[in-house]
Amino acid sequence: MTGTFTNLKTLMLGITIAMGLAVQCGQAKAQGTDAAVFAGGCFWCVEADFERVRGVGDAISGFTGGTTANPVYRRSGDHIEAVRIPFDPNAVSYATLVNLFFRSIDVFDDGGQFCDRGREYTTAIFVATPEQRRIAEAEKARAERKLGRDIVTPILDAGRFYPVDEYHQDYYRQTAVVLTRRGPKTKAEAYKFYRTACGRDARVREIWGSDAAFAAKS
Numbered sequence: 001m002t003g004t005f006t007n008l009k010t011l012m013l014g015i016t017i018a019m020g021l022a023v024q025c026g027q028a029k030a031q032g033t034d035a036a037v038f039a040g041g042c043f044w045c046v047e048a049d050f051e052r053v054r055g056v057g058d059a060i061s062g063f064t065g066g067t068t069a070n071p072v073y074r075r076s077g078d079h080i081e082a083v084r085i086p087f088d089p090n091a092v093s094y095a096t097l098v099n100l101f102f103r104s105i106d107v108f109d110d111g112g113q114f115c116d117r118g119r120e121y122t123t124a125i126f127v128a129t130p131e132q133r134r135i136a137e138a139e140k141a142r143a144e145r146k147l148g149r150d151i152v153t154p155i156l157d158a159g160r161f162y163p164v165d166e167y168h169q170d171y172y173r174q175t176a177v178v179l180t181r182r183g184p185k186t187k188a189e190a191y192k193f194y195r196t197a198c199g200r201d202a203r204v205r206e207i208w209g210s211d212a213a214f215a216a217k218s
Contacts, residue, residue: 003062009097013065033086035099036087036094037064037128038050038097040104041105041114042116042217043062044168046173047083048172048173048191049214053097055091055093056085057087057154059193060083060161060163060169062082062161062163063081063090064082064160065080066078070162071162072164072165073168078119080120080121084095084161089092092107093153095135099213102139103143104213107152107153109152110122113200123154125140127154127156137155140155147175175188200215
């Protein structure tokens with residue numbers, strides 16, 4: 001009898017755990033995760049900017065927009081550097097992310113971004129659904145009215161996204177030491193030096209003023 005009771009207790013415990021997991025999975029599914037894909041020049045910078053936004057998960061740097069198979073850093077063919085940004089739509093809207101994106105780039109430069117030149121560093125928004133396109137086009141029009149000028153950043157259909165190798169993921173916060181033109185630095189230090197020297201924040205502030213989304217205030 002004791003053995004039967006023990007077996008029954010074990011069975012009920014297993015059912016309770018399973019029900020709990022099912023509820024958790026259901027809640028996670030209900031919350032959902034969407035993704036935005038933005039190309040804003042150096043993917044280190046875009047990743048660093050958007051991972052600061054509440055509701056954004058672990059952003060992934062990579063390549064998209066071209067036809068070259070298996071692109072890699074410095075040999076990306078006709079792809080451009082981009083970042084896939086997962087986000088919880090219950091915490092932050094796609095419209096907010098697009099708004100922040102426009103205010104974090106040079107929207108008038110179609111030849112690259114800041115000190116990085118060429119197609120690999122041009123800007124774009126890659127949309128995965130008609131709703132994303134509608135929102136992106138509305139935010140672009142709003143930004144153009146704000147600036148009083150046309151924005152060159154295109155809104156394109158999303159294609160295959162190729163993550164870059166681990167060396168470049170979360171570059172802005174890595175502590176590994178690399179050799180730079182200014183001597184050995186951690187990747188985090190090298191990133192800060194690059195961003196300042198490239199003039200990214202200075203140019204974004206010049207365009208957007210107090211509306212600059214992520215530009216350092218110093």
